[in-house]
Each structure stands twice: as C-alpha cells, then as structure tokens.
Amino acid sequence: AQTVTQSQPEMSVQEAETVTLSCTYDTSESNYYLFWYKQPPSRQMILVIRQEAYKQQNATENRFSVNFQKAAKSFSLKISDSQLGDTAMYFCAFMGTGANSKLTFGKGITLSVRP
Amino acid sequence: DAGITQSPRHKVTETGTPVTLRCHQTENHRYMYWYRQDPGHGLRLIHYSYGVKDTDKGEVSDGYSVSRSKTEDFLLTLESATSSQTSVYFCAISESRGSSDTQYFGPGTRLTVL
Helix, strand or coil: CCEEECCCCEEEEECCCCEEECCEEECCCCCEEEEEEEECCCCCCEEEEEEECCCCCCCEECCEEEEEECCCCEEEEEECCCCHHHCEEEEEEEEECCCCCCEEECCCEEEEEEC | CCCEEEECCEEEECCCCCEEEEEEECCCCCEEEEEEEECCCEEEEEEEEEECCEEEECCCCCCEEEEEEECCEEEEEECCCCHHHCEEEEEEEECCCCCCCCCEECCCEEEEEC
16 A cells, blocks of 8 residues: 655745755555645645656646655655745645556645745 | 535534535546545545446545435435544545546535534
8 A cells, every 4th residue: 555654744934935845655656646735724625736757857837846756755845935825734645557546645744934 | 726616615513413515516527536634644535436326435434425426416425423524525526547637626525523
C-alpha cells in the first residue's frame, strides 16, 4: 500500500518570501502521479499542481513549483513570493496508475503567511 | 471550476438517525468519490462509483452505503449515524480513474452527530 508523509504540521512565512513544503511517499510502482492540493479557510479543496512520475522535468504553475526527486521518493512544493491568500492547509497526494489505484493523501500542513 | 455541488452544506443530527448526503455534478464525468476529512488523517476514501449503479468500497466504508442512479448524482447514506461519523465529507469527480485524470472536489459538507 502507498503511504504519503507530511512530517511538518505547521509552517509560517513572511509575505513575499519563499517557502518549501515537504512530502515523501512510499510505493513500489514505477509510474504514478503526485499532486498538491490547497485547502483555504473556505474548506474548498483546490488543485495546485500535478507531477507525472515519468516526466523528469519539475512541474511549475506560476508561483508554485515542485522539486520531484523520484529516487528519494520526495515531492516538495515551493511557493515563491508568498501572498496572504496562500494561507491554507496544503495536502500532498499520490495516485498509482493501476486499475484499482486510488488517491492517497498525506495529513496536511498548515501554512500561515505573515503580513 | 468543476461544476460540483453538495447538499446539505451543514447538518447536525442525533445518534441513530439515518442521514443522506448528496453530490451533484454538471460535468458528465464517469467517476465520483466520497471522502471524509478528519484532523490528523487528511482525506480518506469512503466509496466511489465508476458509472450508474456501479460502486465500490474505499478504505473507510464501514457504516456507509452509496447509490448512483443517474450520472450526475452520487448519494452517501449513513444508515444509523454514530458520533465517530462526525466529519467533513467531500465529493470528488474525475473523467476516469487513475492514469492522468485529476480529481476535482466539491465544497464539502460538515456533519455533526450528537
């Protein structure tokens, strides 16, 4: 079974600075997908970024980028130029490619952006 | 934004009472999912559906049942609610399962069982 670990329960960053959120996972599969979801105080789950394991290039979406280290099974999210609206809980998630694959979430990390 | 709505958005009920939560989508996506979110656990899959009348269990399915009589609606039923089922429930949809398809989530339903 796959597991996703987010070991930092909380982080804080000054507005306009850069912060990195850590995520590690465990799987025996060679091909899979990794996701970061954002959950602001509104409780809505919002997709931030997606990475396909067979792609060596790290995914980027505006101020959000990932550092995907397949051998180390590490998938960290970097937020550049942090904004107050980035304050949220962030979840790392894994999905395999088999017929019975499911989305497995980490426990989440609460990020606070300070003005 | 994916067209997903959940109803009710909030509900308070008593132990032993049946409860049904509804998820409605306008995207005509094949797959629909029910998750629960609890502190310290992230989101955990309860049940999912891969088509009308086709459903399967997730990792925390005990005490829950589901039904899907139309593509656009996926119902989650707690036959006899317990306090351990107090949680936030999310519905999600995807065009297909696994592979490259991303799941998109509804706004959530906060359920409190007294």
